[in-house]
Amino acid sequence: MHICKITDKNNSYASKRFRQEASSNKTNITFASRNNFIYDSAKRKLLLDKKIPLEKFDAVVLRCPEFSLMPANFIVDYCELKKIRLLNKEFYLRFQSVNKLRQQLLFQMFGISCLETIYDETASFAFLKTRLGLPFVAKLANGSWGKQVFKISSKKEFVRFIADRKIDKQFYLFQKFYVTDGDYRVFIVGKEVLGPVKRMAPKGEWRSNAKGSFHKRVGKKAQIIKLAEEVLKKTRLEFAGLDILIDEKGKARLIEMNTMAEFKVFEDVFPEISIAKKTIDWLRKQKAP
Numbered sequence: 001m002h003i004c005k006i007t008d009k010n011n012s013y014a015s016k017r018f019r020q021e022a023s024s025n026k027t028n029i030t031f032a033s034r035n036n037f038i039y040d041s042a043k044r045k046l047l048l049d050k051k052i053p054l055e056k057f058d059a060v061v062l063r064c065p066e067f068s069l070m071p072a073n074f075i076v077d078y079c080e081l082k083k084i085r086l087l088n089k090e091f092y093l094r095f096q097s098v099n100k101l102r103q104q105l106l107f108q109m110f111g112i113s114c115l116e117t118i119y120d121e122t123a124s125f126a127f128l129k130t131r132l133g134l135p136f137v138a139k140l141a142n143g144s145w146g147k148q149v150f151k152i153s154s155k156k157e158f159v160r161f162i163a164d165r166k167i168d169k170q171f172y173l174f175q176k177f178y179v180t181d182g183d184y185r186v187f188i189v190g191k192e193v194l195g196p197v198k199r200m201a202p203k204g205e206w207r208s209n210a211k212g213s214f215h216k217r218v219g220k221k222a223q224i225i226k227l228a229e230e231v232l233k234k235t236r237l238e239f240a241g242l243d244i245l246i247d248e249k250g251k252a253r254l255i256e257m258n259t260m261a262e263f264k265v266f267e268d269v270f271p272e273i274s275i276a277k278k279t280i281d282w283l284r285k286q287k288a289p
Helices: 013-024 072-081 089-095 100-110 125-132 155-168 222-235 264-269 275-285
Strands: 002-007 028-032 037-040 045-048 059-063 136-140 149-152 172-176 183-189 192-200 214-217 239-246 252-258
Touching: 002 013, 013 028, 013 059, 013 264, 013 275, 037 072, 059 072, 059 275, 072 089, 100 172, 100 222, 100 252, 125 136, 125 155, 125 172, 149 155, 183 222, 183 264, 183 275, 192 222, 192 264, 192 275, 214 264, 222 239, 222 252
Parallel strands: 002 028, 002 059
Antiparallel strands: 037 045, 136 149, 136 172, 183 192, 183 239, 192 214, 239 252
């Protein structure tokens, strides 16, 4: 089997693990950045390094940010046209890119428990305080690793947040702040739900996925696994990292999902589980459409 892994981070932890597991599983894997591709409309070919048609690969794994040079949806559509096996293709074809606001809408569409969210760029501090309580969370629609997420506890902080958005022109939303002692990361690979890992914020920090956060394995918490299995069934994802919290009433709520999630922390906590190996094994079992 020959897999093409499209990524802008050839030396990331995930890339190294895919390389290791491919070698041990007698699987060939080629790493490519999207700017290594050209498209020739006369030949109707998407070529890697100007010579290798993407359809020469048995499967494609897309792991690169939206701001890379070639739009991800072009690759998704090409894989559909040429009937190339693409991890998560069914999900990508339906939803293309999914920012944090659109995720909340999709969760409601699927009937999945999620966070109380408001998008209103004219909303006043008084309105948000009444609807969400204090503190509440202000979040940019695009971001990762706990960045671009702010806890708003006063009108002064709110005014500063809005002023910064007028400068950077970033799209944002507001969410209820849920008081917890941490949240949980689980992985979907194929038809499996793996984990969970509990994530806890370091001293002086409220974000559980910020730098310096603590992680530990926990038992198969029923409400976490049940929600993750519901996400798997309703979205038909093949690979994703899910972030889940348990609210003050004991209800599990999906914070967000990441179809290109990193998994170093997960494998540190669960060293007996190889996310890369499970992903490769899943692709080997599947046949191109």
